[in-house]
Amino acid sequence: MKKIILCMVFALCAAASANAYAADPVYNDATDTVTADESGIKTVIITKVTGEKLEDKDIYYMDQALQGSTLNAALGFAMKKDTPAGTYKMTLRYDDPTAENKTITFSVANQVKSADLLMTPLTGSNPPAFVTTDAVNSSEYKSIKVGFTKNGATTYFGCNLSELEVSEVSLLGEGAFLGIQLDDVTEAYDSISMYLSKDELTKKGVTNND
Numbered sequence: 268m269k270k271i272i273l274c275m276v277f278a279l280c281a282a283a284s285a286n287a288y289a290a291d292p293v294y295n296d297a298t299d300t301v302t303a304d305e306s307g308i309k310t311v312i313i314t315k316v317t318g319e320k321l322e323d324k325d326i327y328y329m330d331q332a333l334q335g336s337t338l339n340a341a342l343g344f345a346m347k348k349d350t351p352a353g354t355y356k357m358t359l360r361y362d363d364p365t366a367e368n369k370t371i372t373f374s375v376a377n378q379v380k381s382a383d384l385l386m387t388p389l390t391g392s393n394p395p396a397f398v399t400t401d402a403v404n405s406s407e408y409k410s411i412k413v414g415f416t417k418n419g420a421t422t423y424f425g426c427n428l429s430e431l432e433v434s435e436v437s438l439l440g441e442g443a444f445l446g447i448q449l450d451d452v453t454e455a456y457d458s459i460s461m462y463l464s465k466d467e468l469t470k471k472g473v474t475n476n477d
Contacts, residue, residue: 292340292357292371292373294350294373294374294375295343298343298345299345299346299347299348299349299350300343300344300345300346301313301328301343301344301346301355301357301373302340302341302342302343302344303340303341303357303371304340304341305340305359305369306337306340307337307361307362307363307366308332308337308338308339308340308359308360308361308362309331309332309337309338309360309361309362310329310330310331310332310338310359310360311328311329311330311338311340311344311357311358311359311360312326312328312329312357312358313326313327313328313329313344313346313355313356313357313358314326314327314355314356314358315327315351315353315354315355315356316353316354316355316356316372327346327347327350327355328344328345328346328347330344332362337362348381349380349381349382350375351375351380351466352374352375352378352425352466352468353374353375354372354373354374354375355372355373355374355375356370356371356372357370357371357372357373358370359371378412378423379412379414379423379462380464380466382464382465383412383462383463383464384399384403384408384462384463384464385460385461385462386398386399386400386445386447386460386461386462386463387399387400388459388460388461389446392448394448394449394450394451394452395448395449395452395459396446396447396448396449397446397447397448397449397461398444398445398446398447399444399445399446399463401444402443402444403443403444403445403463405428405443405445407465408428408445408463408464408465409427409428409429409464409465409466409467409468410425410426410427410428410463410464410466410467410468411425411426411428411431411447411461411462411463411464412424412425412461412462412464413425413426413449413459413460413461413462414459414460414461414462415454415456415459416456416457416458416459416460417454417455417456417457418457425464425468426468427467427468431447445463447461449461
């Protein structure tokens with residue numbers, strides 16, 4: 268199976284004599300799927316851009332349509348569960364042999380993953396503050412992700428722990444409780460949640476969870 272995958276990767280890369288760039292695909296962090304406004308797709312491969320030689324672990328999706336059919340990008344391609352934040356490249360080969368291959372880059376923002384550790388809000392704290400329920404080794408964690416929910420929609424913001432002010436982090440160390448306070452929250456939200464993550468965020472920003 269590994270040889271088949273590598274052969275498909277090589278075939279796509281070798282055939283891509285000309286690349287075109289289009290609008291970003293749409294990534295849904297709730298389902299780990301990505302959609303694109305493309306049709307007539309015969310083969311697709313989605314890889315993480317690492318700046319290094321492509322390896323098996325960098326492949327997050329690949330598929331080839333059956334003979335006489337094409338892939339439907341509007342329905343979405345299901346990437347690996349908990350796809351990490353970063354830049355990705357979608358390489359498309361079309362059913363029309365005269366069509367040029369296309370490479371589209373897109374970003375996955377700081378979405379919450381199942382491996383992230385949900386922190387507990389401190390009741391009545393103003394500004395809002397959160398603590399870990401159990402003692403943690405803070406050196407294992409790289410960032411926090413905060414979800415702001417209003418009218419049923421949640422927007423996530425991510426920040427590396429190294430970017431926080433020292434006064435905002437309490438009891439750092441091995442086997443300690445970690446507490447983080449949010450300042451300058453001026454808008455009223457239905458709820459705010461915070462997660463500890465082992466991801467080091469390479470791109471700041473927000474992503475909407477529809």
